[in-house]
Structure formats: C-alpha cells, structure tokens
Amino acid sequence: MEARENWRSRWGFVLAAAGSAVGLGNLWGFAYKASQGGGAAFLMIYLLIVFIVCIPVLIAEMVLGRSTGKSPLIAPVVAAGSQWRPLGLLFVVASCGILSFYAVLMGWTLDTFFHSFFFGLPNNLDEAKLFISSVSKGSSVFLGQLASLFLTAAVVASGIRNGIEKLARWSMPFLFGVVILLAIWSATLPGAISGYQEFLLKWDTSEFLNPETIRLAFGQAFFSLSLGIGIIVAYSSYLNRNNQLPKEAFWISGLDTSVGILAGMITFPIIASFPQVKEVVGGDFVDTLFVALPTGLSSLGLTGQIISVLFFGLIFIAGLTSAISLLEVPVSSLIDQFGFTRSKAISLCTALIFIIGIPSALSSKTLGTVATYMDILLLLGGFVISILMGWFVTRKFDEDLANSNSNLRVRKYTKFMLRWVCPPAIAFGLIMSIIDVL
Numbered sequence: 001m002e003a004r005e006n007w008r009s010r011w012g013f014v015l016a017a018a019g020s021a022v023g024l025g026n027l028w029g030f031a032y033k034a035s036q037g038g039g040a041a042f043l044m045i046y047l048l049i050v051f052i053v054c055i056p057v058l059i060a061e062m063v064l065g066r067s068t069g070k071s072p073l074i075a076p077v078v079a080a081g082s083q084w085r086p087l088g089l090l091f092v093v094a095s096c097g098i099l100s101f102y103a104v105l106m107g108w109t110l111d112t113f114f115h116s117f118f119f120g121l122p123n124n125l126d127e128a129k130l131f132i133s134s135v136s137k138g139s140s141v142f143l144g145q146l147a148s149l150f151l152t153a154a155v156v157a158s159g160i161r162n163g164i165e166k167l168a169r170w171s172m173p174f175l176f177g178v179v180i181l182l183a184i185w186s187a188t189l190p191g192a193i194s195g196y197q198e199f200l201l202k203w204d205t206s207e208f209l210n211p212e213t214i215r216l217a218f219g220q221a222f223f224s225l226s227l228g229i230g231i232i233v234a235y236s237s238y239l240n241r242n243n244q245l246p247k248e249a250f251w252i253s254g255l256d257t258s259v260g261i262l263a264g265m266i267t268f269p270i271i272a273s274f275p276q277v278k279e280v281v282g283g284d285f286v287d288t289l290f291v292a293l294p295t296g297l298s299s300l301g302l303t304g305q306i307i308s309v310l311f312f313g314l315i316f317i318a319g320l321t322s323a324i325s326l327l328e329v330p331v332s333s334l335i336d337q338f339g340f341t342r343s344k345a346i347s348l349c350t351a352l353i354f355i356i357g358i359p360s361a362l363s364s365k366t367l368g369t370v371a372t373y374m375d376i377l378l379l380l381g382g383f384v385i386s387i388l389m390g391w392f393v394t395r396k397f398d399e400d401l402a403n404s405n406s407n408l409r410v411r412k413y414t415k416f417m418l419r420w421v422c423p424p425a426i427a428f429g430l431i432m433s434i435i436d437v438l
C-alpha cells in the first residue's frame, strides 16, 4: 500500500475542487440549459438550489471524506457500517458513467480547438455542418476521446500534489482570467444586450412550475458542483484539519456559479450578434456550441479565429481538471479496497471507461440520454448523502467541523439544512426529474 498523500496547501484543495466543479457543465451546459426556455426562472431556481441545497451537501461530502480519510467506495462503510456499501458503489458506477461520455465531449472540444487553429473557421452554415461532422463523427471522435482519457490518466498518475494540485494551480487562474476577458469582449458586440435578454433576463412565471425547468436546474446544480457521487469525498480524504470546510464550500460554489454565468455572457452575445447562426440555435445540443460559435466568429476574420482557439482551449482545460476528479473516484477506491498500485488502478479504470464510452462516441443522442440518467443518479447520491450525514453520522459530523474551528452558527445552520431541508428538496427534484424523463 502506498502512503496516503495530502494537499500541499489550503488553496491547492480549493482550486482543485473548483477545477472539478468548473468544466464543460459550466462553459457549455449552463448556458445551453438556461436557453431551453427557462431563462430567468431557470437561473433563479438554480441559484436557490445551489445556496440552499448544494452547499450543505457539499460540506457533508467534505466531512465524510476528511473524517474517514477513505476513498468514496469505503468512506460510507467506515463512517456508518456495511449497510451503506451501496452508496459507495453508486459513487464508483456514476463517476465511471459520467467520465465515459464526458471524455467524448472533451474529444469534440479538442477537435474543434485543433480545427480552429489549423484550418480556420467555417464561413457559412454548410461549411459549419461539414465542420461539425468532421469533429463529431468518424475516427476523429475516437481519437479525441482517447487523447482526452490519456491526458486525464497522465495527470491522475502523477498523484495528488504533483498531478491534480499542480494542474489546478496553474490552470485555474488562467481560466478565470480568460473567461473574464472573453466576457468583456463579448459585451462589446452589437448583439450583447439582446443576447443577455435571451439568456438571463427572459421572464416567464409559468416556467417556475415546469418540470423540465426544475429537472434541468436541479441536474445542472449538482452536475456543475460535482456533487452527489463522491468527488468531494475523494478530494477531502487528502485534507488535514486546518481547512474550515464551510468557508471552502462557499468559495467553490461561488467560483463555479460565476464561471457559469460568465460563460453565458460570452456565448449568448456571440450567437445574437451573428444573424447567420440564428438558424442552428435551439436545435440539437451539439449545434449550439460546436456549430453556432465558430460560424459566428468566422465573420470576424483573424480575431474570430483567435477567440475561437482561446475559447475551445479554455473549455478543454476546464474539462481536463473535471475529468481528473471523475477518474480519481474509481482509482482511489481500487487502491483502498484492493491495495492496487496507482498505475494499475488507472490502466484498468481508463480502459473500462473508454469501452463504456463507445456508444456515446457513436451517437450524440445516446450521449444525451446517458447524461440525463446520470443527472438523476447525482440527485439520488445527494439525497442519500444528506440522510447519511444529517441523521446517521451526526457525532462525527459535529466533531469534524468543531475541530477545524468553523463558526458555530454556520455549523448549526448546515446541520439544520442537511436534516430538514436537503432531503425533501432533493426528493422533490428527483421526483420532478423522473416525471419529466418518463
């Protein structure tokens, strides 16, 4: 058995967790889901879920990881007994399932990045359709998927400090910088205001009761914060006592939510500013990001090409810092449970994840379906975690937070929410999601 590592610094952990949170889900999923009709209602439900439901669950996952010092597969068992084994299994299954399609999406992003860089952008819709089919069909998909998994495995193989933490430390500040610059640039476009109106400000009261909007907001909140499947448990198991977890949870959710909103402020003005792309928006989910953006940007010539290269490069890096967190769940679990070496665990998991990702690589419709079901698993995981930490491991929970000197009122609030608010709220989201999917 290798000795258990820990994070080099407090910020290393926060940035790695924020790196896990900020990913394709923010840069593309958030804006896309907001544009599905929910508009301002989606945004408000989303923010409410993040601050009322997700932050307590985030803290619960952190405590579960830190207090046991174990990987997601066995942390629930160590904390509360062997009847909680299925929760650990759910973590491992769901993280492999998510990474299987996530790697395909990363592959498309990587292909679009290279395509923008070497061959330029499509000038009209016909060229755009050709562009997307060269990116999302045929052998380039498998190449992109393999390259993404390979890079992910390489970072995870370097371990916590030298792999995950190091990548997060240099990439996250860069990422925030570029997102802010791009949002400012987008604000200068002629369609900026109408872009914002379509995205953040479109008001329709009936959307508050629309099961689809509720499902999308719940799924997006959990997906975006990497909640419900043990990612935070895995990362927190490498923590020591001096992190005040509620504070870290606020930072992580704040950073994640800002990047989601900023990403919408980048994409929607672009889409609204270039009339030729209007036609594709709202269609298939591939179209919005992978066709509309490059096509719109092409009318700006070289500037457009540079923006496209920057934007897709940025998305890829954000995806990579998320993918490593997904891989860390099964990898750390195999190491803890069976005493595998890190490299053996990584080879095994990566190969398996590649294979289960093949159907998603072959059809974007399958990919969408897998993603929808995975969102439901996240909610299920979040529900069980709040019951576990709110009702079954209460002593450990209190002690862990007290030992790190967190503010007493914050602790009381978190516990109250975890016991009385999170379970019914998540159950509501879960039921609405199931109704909507059926």
Ligand code: TRP
Binding pocket: 020, 021, 022, 023, 024, 025, 026, 098, 222, 223, 224, 225, 226, 227, 228, 229, 231, 322, 323, 325, 326, 378
């Ligand atoms: N949060 C990431 C994103 O927004 C994706 C992700 C990483 C994730 N780890 C996760 C989603 C765990 C759900 C669960 O793109």
